[in-house]
Amino acid sequence: MSTAELTAQGAELPPDLVQTFIDMAHHEHHARGASIEALRLVQERFGWISDAHLAHTARILGMSQADLDGIATYFNLLFRKPVGKKVIMLCDSVSCYIMGQEQTRERLCKKLGVKVGETTPDGEFTLLPIVCLGHCDHAPAMLIGKDLYGPVRPEDIDAIIDEAREKTQ
Amino acid sequence: MNALNPEKQPLLALVNRETPLDPTAYEQKGGWRGVRRALAMSPAEVIEEVTKSKLRGRGGAGFSTGMKWSFVPKEPANERRKYIVANGDEMEPGTFKDRILVEGHPLQLIEGMIISAYAIQAAYGVIFLRGEYHLGLERLQQAVEQARAAGWLGKNILGSGFDFDIHVHPSAGRYICGEETALLTALEGRRANPRSKPPFPQIGGLWGAPTVVNNIETFSNIPHILANGFEWYLGLSACEDGGTKLYGVSGRAKRPGVFELPLGTTLGVILNECAGGMQDGYKLRAFLPGGASTAFLGAEHADIVMDYPTPEKAGSRLGTGLAILLDDRTSPIGMIRNLEHFFAQESCGWCTPCRDGLPWVERLLIEIEEGRGTEQDLARLKDAARLIGPMGRTFCAHAPGAIAPLDSGLKLFAEDFAQHIRRSTHTDRAGDVSERAA
Numbered sequence: 001m002s003t004a005e006l007t008a009q010g011a012e013l014p015p016d017l018v019q020t021f022i023d024m025a026h027h028e029h030h031a032r033g034a035s036i037e038a039l040r041l042v043q044e045r046f047g048w049i050s051d052a053h054l055a056h057t058a059r060i061l062g063m064s065q066a067d068l069d070g071i072a073t074y075f076n077l078l079f080r081k082p083v084g085k086k087v088i089m090l091c092d093s094v095s096c097y098i099m100g101q102e103q104t105r106e107r108l109c110k111k112l113g114v115k116v117g118e119t120t121p122d123g124e125f126t127l128l129p130i131v132c133l134g135h136c137d138h139a140p141a142m143l144i145g146k147d148l149y150g151p152v153r154p155e156d157i158d159a160i161i162d163e164a165r166e167k168t169q
Numbered sequence: 170m171n172a173l174n175p176e177k178q179p180l181l182a183l184v185n186r187e188t189p190l191d192p193t194a195y196e197q198k199g200g201w202r203g204v205r206r207a208l209a210m211s212p213a214e215v216i217e218e219v220t221k222s223k224l225r226g227r228g229g230a231g232f233s234t235g236m237k238w239s240f241v242p243k244e245p246a247n248e249r250r251k252y253i254v255a256n257g258d259e260m261e262p263g264t265f266k267d268r269i270l271v272e273g274h275p276l277q278l279i280e281g282m283i284i285s286a287y288a289i290q291a292a293y294g295v296i297f298l299r300g301e302y303h304l305g306l307e308r309l310q311q312a313v314e315q316a317r318a319a320g321w322l323g324k325n326i327l328g329s330g331f332d333f334d335i336h337v338h339p340s341a342g343r344y345i346c347g348e349e350t351a352l353l354t355a356l357e358g359r360r361a362n363p364r365s366k367p368p369f370p371q372i373g374g375l376w377g378a379p380t381v382v383n384n385i386e387t388f389s390n391i392p393h394i395l396a397n398g399f400e401w402y403l404g405l406s407a408c409e410d411g412g413t414k415l416y417g418v419s420g421r422a423k424r425p426g427v428f429e430l431p432l433g434t435t436l437g438v439i440l441n442e443c444a445g446g447m448q449d450g451y452k453l454r455a456f457l458p459g460g461a462s463t464a465f466l467g468a469e470h471a472d473i474v475m476d477y478p479t480p481e482k483a484g485s486r487l488g489t490g491l492a493i494l495l496d497d498r499t500s501p502i503g504m505i506r507n508l509e510h511f512f513a514q515e516s517c518g519w520c521t522p523c524r525d526g527l528p529w530v531e532r533l534l535i536e537i538e539e540g541r542g543t544e545q546d547l548a549r550l551k552d553a554a555r556l557i558g559p560m561g562r563t564f565c566a567h568a569p570g571a572i573a574p575l576d577s578g579l580k581l582f583a584e585d586f587a588q589h590i591r592r593s594t595h596t597d598r599a600g601d602v603s604e605r606a607a
């Protein structure tokens with residue numbers, strides 16, 4: 001289990017995040033208006049949104065846990081399960097399809113040794129599909145963490161992944 | 170995209186994706202003239218100027234921007250809460266224009282929002298940006314801080330007595346958040362289902378208050394209209410409606426990209442002169458003129474005028490103005506299957522035809538693509554298009570948008586579908602049907 005997962009288990013939110021959420025809630029017309037950004041911040045800190053953190057966030061915003069979970073599970077970018085240190089999002093939409101996304105994906109899966117939706121055994125990468133990244137003029141496009149790549153041809157995969165792996169260390 | 174002419178390409182002329190302008194540099198290059206002029210006018214005069222400019226929304230539906238603003242109740246800002254929202258969800262596959270504006274020139278958007286806020290007397294604005302635009306988010310947040318520090322946002326802007334501030338909201342990702350009422354629902358911290366209209370957002374929007382939602386490209390036009398006047402703006406265009414348009418292409422073009430051209434430019438010019446034509450060895454077979462939710466047009470329309478009415482007459486829509494090219498070596502069935510996968514996945518689940526119909530459409534397309542389809546499957550697809558597609562069967566325009574490429578594709582690529590089915594390993598047997606009926 002990674003450190004991020006351990007901290008996320010059962011633990012309360014750190015005081016600075018609590019204060020941030022309270023400030024955000026005060027800026028909104030209604031506290032729940034801060035919910036999506038609060039969940040995003042939890043995830044930015046811990047990589048994903050654990051039950052304990054969800055419950056604590058819900059208490060601060062005066063929402064029921066089920067209500068907030070309904071939001072957390074609705075949006076594509078909020079993770080309710082642990083993910084790898086870096087999330088790789090490969091665009092599977094139309095322009096990337098035309099430009100050979102499927103071949104790029106095959107190579108990527110082979111390089112990482114996982115299927116789409118899975119995390120590498122060393123916990124480095126989670127590979128997820130994503131809809132159009134607005135980088136269609138550089139298709140096939142891909143996001144690793146916050147870094148945008150494209151066009152990503154199958155033959156580029158090895159170098160990109162090796163470099164990304166070094167960057168995290 | 171260097172050496173753009175600010176007289177002809179006002180939106181992109183100051184875009185710099187390496188280092189966007191700060192407020193001072195922007196001023197030196199002619200920025201902030203629009204907001205200065207607007208603040209010296211009455212709100213009603215600003216709305217009139219924008220109406221006369223014949224600016225139509227660049228987010229896909231093409232509604233007159235000035236008219237939209239005129240529906241907002243007229244009380245001054247301190248008497249009633251009102252909101253301005255910039256729609257930067259941009260999750261429509263094949264559309265990538267707003268990204269360039271937020272990454273390369275966020276102050277232009279901010280100036281546009283200040284002017285719009287003044288026109289409807291709103292004190293608060295939100296920029297709703299899709300969550301995957303990490304660089305855009307960073308640039309916008311920085312630009313908002315810089316604009317605030319320089320006195321362009323906050324209390325008493327330019328000593329006019331007008332207060333306005335902006336918050337940047339990163340989305341957590343769902344295509345439906347781009348639909349304006351769903352977007353407002355998301356900002357209220359709820360699952361982003363669309364709302365029924367009326368009330369329209371201009372009367373009852375964010376937290377029930379009057380709200381104007383416009384696309385990022387739409388707002389980015391506003392400073393130029395105010396700085397140079399509506400007549401100048403009308404003169405930019407090659408058609409009845411005003412201004413330039415960010416056009417673009419993706420697919421097998423030599424140089425795919427976004428180009429700022431007079432509204433009403435032909436696809437021929439966009440594709441051949443700007444994007445360098447098709448890649449060697451590829452021929453244009455058909456295209457979606459304005460993103461994933463528009464109907465296919467065949468290669469015989471390759472020189473179509475890309476204004477609002479012409480693609481509609483041809484059976485499609487201008488949409489976001491960014492064409493997706495289908496070449497002669499890509500399977501149209503695979504392409505439609507890819508599109509329907511997106512729409513099925515991104516349905517918000519509120520209405521049955523959309524929630525249940527689109528995954529079913531996707532399954533039928535997979536069967537046909539993989540050589541297991543039958544004549545009956547083809548008939549089912551046609552039924553689905555007829556039943557799910559028309560406006561009014563569902564709560565929002567997601568389902569009609571989803572059906573547009575399918576419905577048009579079934580007609581345009583009828584021979585491809587027929588061939589796939591002829592080669593299929595399965596055959597329809599009349600016996601099956603009568604057995605089931607018995």
Ligand SMILES: Cc1cc2nc3c(=O)[nH]c(=O)nc-3n(C[C@H](O)[C@H](O)[C@H](O)COP(=O)(O)O)c2cc1C
Binds near residue numbers: 257261344382567
């Ligand atoms: C499913 C769906 C997705 C949409 N996505 C976007 C979007 O990402 N950006 C956008 O500006 N408009 C989008 N729209 C259109 C908006 O509902 C709305 O018409 C637009 O933001 C109004 O701005 P405009 O008048 O400046 O075009 C979408 C509409 C639908 C039905």
Ligand code: SF4
Binds near residue numbers: 521563567568
């Ligand atoms: S048409 Fe689809 S996306 Fe729109 S409200 Fe209905 S289920 Fe949701």
Ligand code: FES
Binds near residue numbers: 091092096097134264
């Ligand atoms: S379709 Fe892949 S980035 Fe747009």
